[in-house]
Amino acid sequence: MSTTIQRGDQVVGELLQRINALIAEADVTYDEYQAAKQWLIDVGEAGEWPLLLDVFVEHAVEAQATRRRDGSEGSILGPYHLPDHPFLEPPFELPQRPDERGESLWISGRVTSADGRPLPGAVLDLWHADADGLYSGFSELPAGLLRGKVRADEEGRFAVRTIKPAPYTIPHAGPTGRLIAVCGWHPWRPAHVHLLVTAEGHEPLVTQLYLDDSEYLDGDIAGAVKPSLVVHPQPVGDHLEFEYEFRLAPAPSAAA
Numbered sequence: 001m002s003t004t005i006q007r008g009d010q011v012v013g014e015l016l017q018r019i020n021a022l023i024a025e026a027d028v029t030y031d032e033y034q035a036a037k038q039w040l041i042d043v044g045e046a047g048e049w050p051l052l053l054d055v056f057v058e059h060a061v062e063a064q065a066t067r068r069r070d071g072s073e074g075s076i077l078g079p080y081h082l083p084d085h086p087f088l089e090p091p092f093e094l095p096q097r098p099d100e101r102g103e104s105l106w107i108s109g110r111v112t113s114a115d116g117r118p119l120p121g122a123v124l125d126l127w128h129a130d131a132d133g134l135y136s137g138f139s140e141l142p143a144g145l146l147r148g149k150v151r152a153d154e155e156g157r158f159a160v161r162t163i164k165p166a167p168y169t170i171p172h173a174g175p176t177g178r179l180i181a182v183c184g185w186h187p188w189r190p191a192h193v194h195l196l197v198t199a200e201g202h203e204p205l206v207t208q209l210y211l212d213d214s215e216y217l218d219g220d221i222a223g224a225v226k227p228s229l230v231v232h233p234q235p236v237g238d239h240l241e242f243e244y245e246f247r248l249a250p251a252p253s254a255a256a
Ligand SMILES: [Fe+2]
Pocket: 078, 080, 129, 192, 194
């Protein structure tokens, strides 16, 4: 038997056994079964499988995949990353509208290896929501807004200015939203900044930093908050700022 077939039998077979056992334990009715079947069809027709899986499942895969990795903890990528936005020129500031709302937020810190050596020229790709919880590329916001890549200096240090993002709801007008309503949940994610940090010879670090004063830190619908990812911006003059150190694990080939 091939490895793929064995793995399929192990994971899918177990999944079906657990569903079937739950049907008995929870006394699922035929009406509920038919409703669930129609809902699964609706999720596909609405194109919400990526949304549903990124919100409810990706965090478990991310935690499992990185459980033995050295360095900083990461988090889920989510659906709003756009890989092709450009490098910014120093001094780094994420693109904003002239009347951009939201408190000024300065993010600075260092990129190092897991054992603390600075990683000169590391790249930080940042993206986050605006003060209304909207992402450019997925809303009416101007293209490229509040997104950008910056390069760390020869000591692995970086500093970038932006505005404070707001908490936001995942899209909930479709079948995923119906599920959330039926279960009595809320659709909110706490305020966060997404980062993808890369450096030669190291594993990319996909992460999110959560603002400590945000609502929904304890009830993220995506289940992606970890204590080490909560940052504590402090007021300095007319803005807020915080520092963070990103420690990258060696790439598997470099570690070998
Ligand atoms: Fe996000």
